[in-house]
Amino acid sequence: MRRVRKIHLAVAALLCALIVPAVAVSGGNGSGLPTSIGKGEGSLNLIEWSAYSDPSFAKKFEQQTGCIIHRKDAGSSNEMVALMRTGGGGGGGQYDLVSASGDASLRLIYGGDVQPVNVRLIPAWKDFLPAFKSPAHNTVKGVHYGVSVQWGPNTLIYNTAKVKPAPTGWASIYSGKYKGKLTVPNNPIQIADAALYLMQTKPSLGIKDPYELTQDQLNATVSLLKQQKPLLKRYWNYATDEITSFKNGDVWMGAGWPYQTLQLQGAKAKVKEIVPLPTTGWADTWMLAKKAPHPNCAYMWMKYVTTAPVEAKQALVFGETPVNPKACPFMNKLEAGSCAKYHLNEPAAYYSKIKFWKTPVAQCGWKSGNDCMDYNAWQRAWTQITG
């Protein structure tokens, strides 16, 4: 008899544990969004790019909120999506937040793996650069599925000792001058880079948006990338692969991120990067998992990482640019001139020249109809090119 009562108690306690935090964050404003952040659950599980919760700023958060961070580093956008979809999707009741890049975020939204976020609970949000308040890669029909955190352009990295004269634009990774010494990322979203290049060089194709391609436009892009393939030493999978290839001289020029350049320059390798405009870029969003077990800690984290001093710190740790321009003086305090170096002080026109990653979907944005190629088609095309 006593045993039965204990079980009852346990069940009741479990139910309470499940319901109480849910009540705390789900307010009564009709849309089902929380109106205030409740008490922390003591734990926070992140799927992140490596160093996105670097101890240099995460320690303080843990001390302030009591939310202990458990990290799962992902190596690629696909890995992030796969992790979010394990255990029945929505983070599997295990993960709270994912630092999804634009090529993954819409997949997570349409797949029902993430839930809407009340940006009013994130005070820094109203300070964000306009381009990152409601970007197409994390906001659908006015509903926010997370808060932007950092961004960066895709850059052209080159070996200053071998590549002379210095490259001036993306044309250099499609020409045969450095055949066998080039590298590009192994990622279907790379198709957009080629599409953007064709937008400049072949206006007759009528490409309006490098992420919204019709079948014909995609075919033209694929044939350009097939011509590029024999020029490449390799497609890089992880940032470290590219760093290694530059270090040991296998590769002289390639597409990458400021992160690789910083790591290489830190290791005294003779490399430089340029950002040929227009270019593609990535912007990352902390997205809230549908089955997040610690939503309060998740909100506290989104609130914390978007504050100006933390944004500045993270930007310099990873080599990327904050979405909060108030981070500028903090960046300069940490490293003189870094605000300008990471282009945080650019005018709005600069951002319109960077086409941020977004998951391709069938619904075209620039014309009516559903005859744009979706991500499945991009993936198939990418396998066709690289496989």
Added chain:
Amino acid sequence: MSVEARASQSAGPPIRRARLHAGAALWRRPWLKGAGLLLPPLVIFGVVYLGALAILLVSSFWTVDSFTGKLVHTWTLDNFRIIFSLSDPTYLRIAGRTIGIAAAVTLTDAVLAFPLAYFMARVAPPRVRSVLFVLILLPLWSSYLVRIYAWQTILSGGGVLDWSLRKAGLPTANIAYTNWAMWLVFSYVWLPFMVLPVYASLERIPHSYIEASRDLGARGFRTLRSVILPLALPGIVAGSIFTFSLTLGDFITPLLVGGPGSSFIGNVVYENIGINANVPFAAALATIPVAVMAVYLVIARRLGAFEAL
């Protein structure tokens, strides 16, 4: 008097009596003992292994809604139509490359392993033999990933391979990130799995057979061809099951040492699971290695590989 009756008379406490009962029942029905021993592995095999295979097979006939990423449970051959499409032979090319390199690796390992195993089994004194054993098994002590990264360094531009070739006045190999690199690395990592079964089969050949062959006037080569090789063949085939299937299913080596155009079936499966969780298409692709291995195992059985394992 029956066994049970005697047991119940002699045994005191009920637990002991029950145990005797059970023991007696097992003694009278030997099949019960066999069933008891086999049941747990059979359940695991049936549910976990065959069950997973069945789900794989079934889901390969489904599709995924590209917009929501949800499974569509309607039966269709679309996945297979894409894979076996002749107008766009991407997947056939990848499957062909996977099987081709697996076969090349198997052949290379067989050629390398045979003399080594022969030396160990029939020539080397016991101490040399144990040293060789340790040397062959030593790489298995370190992580597979570490060894592949080591090869990446060896093969790269400033690596040991090209450096030594240059020192020797030879042209550099320059095979980093190519299919040649994959072939080399695969042949290296799976070699122990070929050496061991070949060694076992060579060691089992009675010395009298070789003496008999010599008595009948056969020279060394004739003995090798007519006596040793046929008797060692099951061992070679057994080893080839390992090298072939391990290469067929790999996706890490192509990722790390492969170049443009080095994808394996495993890579495409991995990419499709990550993207839109296109599990059905990945499952359809994964049936190719299953089918290839089924055919391979039937042939291996014919050649007597299972007696050598």
